[in-house]
Amino acid sequence: MRRIIFDAYAILVWIKGEPGYEKVVSLLKEAEEGKIEAFICQINLGEVYYKVIRASGIDKAKMFIETF
Numbered sequence: 001m002r003r004i005i006f007d008a009y010a011i012l013v014w015i016k017g018e019p020g021y022e023k024v025v026s027l028l029k030e031a032e033e034g035k036i037e038a039f040i041c042q043i044n045l046g047e048v049y050y051k052v053i054r055a056s057g058i059d060k061a062k063m064f065i066e067t068f
Contacts, residue, residue: 001037002035002037004027004031004038005039005040006040008040008044011024011040012051014028019035045065048062049061049064
């Protein structure tokens with residue numbers, strides 16, 4: 001099975017809907033369907049969490065982490 005590792009930049013592109021987010025959406029959908037395995041390391045997830053806190057507040061960041 002194919003495996004991918006997301007970095008913080010890819011997730012932030014997806015969250016913000018910036019150019020390239022379609023590829024991230026596609027990969028996340030494949031992972032959800034069990035076609036690939038997707039990972040993110042704790043450091044990158046922490047960076048995303050921090051940036052969401054700065055942009056939108058702690059409540060949104062917690063909600064993101066719980067649903068991601």
